[in-house]
Amino acid sequence: MTRAIGEAERTAFARQGYVVLESVIGAADLAMLRRECAVFVERTDAWLAERGTDVFGITHRGKRYFISNRYRDSADLPQFVFGETMRAITTAFLGDTVYLFNEQWVVKGAEQGMKFAWHQDSGYVQFNDPGNQHKPYLTCWCALDDMSASNGTISVMPHDRVGSRDTVFPHRREEGTNDLVGYDGDDPGELIEMPAGSVAVFSSTSLHRSGPNTTDRWRRVYLTQYSAERIRSTKGDLWGQGVPFVAGGELVYDPTTDVAEPMPQWLRARRRAAGVSNSQ
Numbered sequence: 691m692t693r694a695i696g697e698a699e700r701t702a703f704a705r706q707g708y709v710v711l712e713s714v715i716g717a718a719d720l721a722m723l724r725r726e727c728a729v730f731v732e733r734t735d736a737w738l739a740e741r742g743t744d745v746f747g748i749t750h751r752g753k754r755y756f757i758s759n760r761y762r763d764s765a766d767l768p769q770f771v772f773g774e775t776m777r778a779i780t781t782a783f784l785g786d787t788v789y790l791f792n793e794q795w796v797v798k799g800a801e802q803g804m805k806f807a808w809h810q811d812s813g814y815v816q817f818n819d820p821g822n823q824h825k826p827y828l829t830c831w832c833a834l835d836d837m838s839a840s841n842g843t844i845s846v847m848p849h850d851r852v853g854s855r856d857t858v859f860p861h862r863r864e865e866g867t868n869d870l871v872g873y874d875g876d877d878p879g880e881l882i883e884m885p886a887g888s889v890a891v892f893s894s895t896s897l898h899r900s901g902p903n904t905t906d907r908w909r910r911v912y913l914t915q916y917s918a919e920r921i922r923s924t925k926g927d928l929w930g931q932g933v934p935f936v937a938g939g940e941l942v943y944d945p946t947t948d949v950a951e952p953m954p955q956w957l958r959a960r961r962r963a964a965g966v967s968n969s970q
């Protein structure tokens with residue numbers, strides 16, 4: 691049973707750019723996401739081993755994984771990505787028209803799970819496609835474990851502290867990690883601590899970062915991103931997934947027509963040159 695998103699949550703999101711929805715993911719979905727997470731991390735380890743590398747883009751084997759746009763390889767994930775919980779959350783913050791933009795696992799290894807630098811998600815888009823204009827989109831950061839400072843939860847910067855609501859800051863690539871960095875100030879932002887099954891919802895212009903995982907357990911997140919429009923590159927190609935999810939407030943996702951559109955060659959080349967996996 692999906693709980694309704696109230697006016698207070700909408701107001702908080704509009705003011706600060708983020709809101710925490712505690713324990714909104716049901717037990718069956720949570721169990722499924724944890725199961726699938728293990729499968730995709732194992733596949734990624736095998737993929738890295740085949741290529742004889744420990745680092746690919748911002749993925750570092752055993753330390754930090756970003757595994758993107760693989761939901762079509764799973765029999766179970768689409769029902770969560772395009773399910774009732776996500777419909778309720780996304781329509782509350784984006785309105786009656788919603789597309790899937792991107793989805794990914796973000797997993798940090800026990801004891802050696804790396805931090806992730808301050809950035810805006812729209813900063814990654816503009817870094818790869820300078821001049822890209824898009825309406826801010828929505829990230830649903832779904833906690834598969836209890837989240838705390840010690841296992842490397844995120845911190846989010848309220849819009850009014852840095853003026854980020856309508857601004858995408860320049861980002862630079864960090865040596866060693868390949869992270870993009872969009873903020874160098876000393877404001878620590880707001881630490882998001884919440885139980886497994888909760889969702890931190892934030893805007894693609896919200897600055898956020900995450901800390902290292904110092905615990906002896908993995909820290910697992912499933913992150914889905916949705917937009918109110920089909921986002922396009924400056925050349926006019928589809929950017930991201932652009933899969934119709936909700937129209938007129940109704941669920942319109944159709945698995946029989948959901949096939950991946952190939953990424954244009956120019957974008958693949960640019961992302962490869964920037965050290966970013968084309969699966970990210």
Ligand SMILES: O=C(O)CCC(=O)C(=O)O
Pocket residue numbers: 796806811842843844898899900901911913
């Ligand atoms: O889960 C994390 O550690 C941060 C992920 C993140 O910020 C992102 O994917 O944009």
